[in-house]
Amino acid sequence: MKQLYVWSGILTIVLASTTGDVLLARAMKQVGDVGELFKQAGLWKVVGRIVRNPYFLLGVLAMTVAFYALLFGLSWGDVSLVAPASASLTFVANAVAAKFFLHERVDHRRWMAALLVAGGVALLAA
Amino acid sequence: MTFRKYLVLAGVTVFAASGDSLLRHGMTEVGSISLNHLPDLILAILNPWVAVGILCLLGFFASYMTALSWADLTYVLPASSLGYVLLALIAKFILHEQVTTTRWLGILLISAGVGFVTQGPELTHHPPKADLKPCADEAATTRVTP
Numbered sequence: 001m002k003q004l005y006v007w008s009g010i011l012t013i014v015l016a017s018t019t020g021d022v023l024l025a026r027a028m029k030q031v032g033d034v035g036e037l038f039k040q041a042g043l044w045k046v047v048g049r050i051v052r053n054p055y056f057l058l059g060v061l062a063m064t065v066a067f068y069a070l071l072f073g074l075s076w077g078d079v080s081l082v083a084p085a086s087a088s089l090t091f092v093a094n095a096v097a098a099k100f101f102l103h104e105r106v107d108h109r110r111w112m113a114a115l116l117v118a119g120g121v122a123l124l125a126a
Numbered sequence: 127m128t129f130r131k132y133l134v135l136a137g138v139t140v141f142a143a144s145g146d147s148l149l150r151h152g153m154t155e156v157g158s159i160s161l162n163h164l165p166d167l168i169l170a171i172l173n174p175w176v177a178v179g180i181l182c183l184l185g186f187f188a189s190y191m192t193a194l195s196w197a198d199l200t201y202v203l204p205a206s207s208l209g210y211v212l213l214a215l216i217a218k219f220i221l222h223e224q225v226t227t228t229r230w231l232g233i234l235l236i237s238a239g240v241g242f243v244t245q246g247p248e249l250t251h252h253p254p255k256a257d258l259k260p261c262a263d264e265a266a267t268t269r270v271t272p
Contacts, residue, residue, distance in 0.1 A: 021199055028194035035130065035192070050191065091207070095200050104198045105250040109242045113204040116239030123232030124210050 006082065009073035013086040016066035018093040022101050023059030029102075030055065084125030088118040127248060131196065135205050137189035141182045143209040147216065148179030197248040204243045207236050 030053060031037070037046050050056055073082045095114035099106040106114075152175030159166045170176050193202045211233050217223040 021203070024191065025194045025199040025202075028191055031195055034195040091203060094203055098199045102199060103250070103252065104200050106200050107246065109246045110200045110204075113239040113243035114200065116235045116242065117204045117207045120232040120235030120237075120239060121207065121210055123228050123235065124214060125232075 002076070006073070006077035009069060009076055010082060010086045010089070012069040013066055013073055013082075014089045014093050016062050016069055017086075017090050018097050020059045020062035020066055021090075021094055022097045023055045023062060025098070025102055027053040027055035027059055080125065084122045087125070088122040091118040091121065131193075131248075134189050134192050135202070138186060138193055138202070138206045139209045139212060141186035141189060142206060143212040143216070145179050145182030145186055146209075147213060148175050148182060152176035152179055198250055201243055201246075201248045204239050208240055211236055 027050070028034070031046075031049050034046055037049070070082070070086065073086065076082075091114050095106055095110060098104040104110075152173045153170065155175060156166075156170045156173050159170070171180065190202070190206065193206075214225055214229055214233055218225045
């Protein structure tokens with residue numbers, strides 16, 4: 001039963017942080033190249049444009065949920081399982097989500113990268 | 127990819143790794159905070175390690191957002207995972223902790239993954255929506271342009 005709690009915690013962390021990353025990425029694509037914008041309009045214009053983007057606000061909300069889910073997950077389960085499992089599964093989930101929701105071209109290079117990094121993160125924290 | 131863009135990606139990596147390790151060090155000095163004394167969490171900012179750690183994490187967020195404004199999520203994320211490698215190297219060469227074979231293998235896998243992704247383009251180019259259903263004269267002009 002405890003295992004079920006721990007893994008549903010991990011699932012919540014992965015879903016929330018993937019949602020957050022996808023929303024933030026979409027927000028920043030709408031804002032446009034920050035470097036160019038900064039040269040044209042200055043820092044405050046850039047910041048204003050980012051914080052008024054609804055996807056950005058939702059993304060930050062999702063990231064907050066992910067953060068608190070991680071805190072709760074760490075209090076229920078072993079640090080050496082929860083932290084690496086959620087970090088490494090998030091890489092794979094992000095590759096899938098970026099393909100379907102952001103329509104990024106996730107070619108074999110990027111799949112390999114996501115899987116290798118996920119494996120590497122799991123080993124580093126093991 | 128320009129030099130400035132590589133600099134932003136390096137910022138993502140370095141700020142994430144240094145922010146995490148500064149916070150970890152600071153919080154061990156502050157000690158454990160119980161749920162009954164949550165206001166202690168605000169006082170934790172007074173610890174200089176925690177304060178600098180938070181500044182680093184703000185730097186991470188700014189450079190992460192900048193990178194996402196011109197590169198795909200599936201490009202930025204693996205590139206930013208080099209921070210884990212940096213943390214392990216800091217542990218080995220500055221803190222003189224023991225880095226096990228498993229962790230070296232993890233470093234190898236992450237580096238290989240980053241190598242794979244940086245070989246490709248950083249951004250997927252979506253055709254503008256108008257191009258999907260071009261009307262007759264628009265189609266003619268697009269054919270002429272090289």
